[in-house]
Amino acid sequence: MKMFGYKIVEKSRDTIESVVNAAITEQRPLEVGLYFNDPQAWELLHSRLPGAGIPINTHINHNRVGVFSLSERETELRQQIAQAQSIGSSYSITHLHKMPVPRRAVFRDSLAAYLTQQLQVLERVCSELDHPLYVENTFHGLEVYRWFFDLVERLELRYVHHCFDLGHAKLWSEESLPEWLQWLEALTEKGFKLHFHLHANNGLWDQHLAFTEVLAQGLDAADAYTPEWDYFAVLAQLRDRFPLSRKVFEVKPQQALANMALVQERLRAIG
16 A cells, blocks of 8 residues: 555645545545635545545644643534544544643643543543544654653553654754654554654744755755655655555645655655
8 A cells, every 4th residue: 555645734626636636546645634624625525535445534623622622622623523534534633732831840740630631531532433633743852752652651542643743853852863763663562553744844944845845945965853864765764664654745735746756756766
């Protein structure tokens, strides 16, 4: 099965139709962001995705429904999961919070108690609807996510997994990519499942660059974040070390098709 796929948001039919068609034609995974509810976009999704035979997942509106707010937003969580399942989504992604969580050690026990309440809501709803949620790394380094998934493990939750965002880890953590990958492999050994968001940036802001743009801007080189590989070698590492996980390019729709073609060409050359 092809595990590199596309991401869209349902903002307008015109911007997403070519990407949806490419995902179906090429039989690639498709991720749908649930943010805009454009009627024409949803008409396309409901007409094309059910029965298309491709892996589908969704990204729920993390500004409204993140882990930190679940006890207050259970109804919205249920609504977004229902919307996701209407197009065949097998799981969804959200964020821990729409802003950084407390970092001071003195608040860590209180944070664990608060998150335990939120995670219990998540587990109850997602178990009832049989729809896992994958929590994406955003504004924190590896230490916070290691601590968070240790908490999930202690609580013996079955419906919480991890989405690793390649660009976010470069911006908001001190750890190198090899350190992250070592932890991701340890996470899978514990039974957690992974999903990947793939895009690049210059280290200053969350640009969501396609790899076509990486080449155009001269950013295709090893750096402090990827000291051992250039970006295409990074993608080969993810392909080879996490073969069962979906890897979705989170890039501008106008770049999506050319980006996929370039990446596949470079991966074939790497072997």
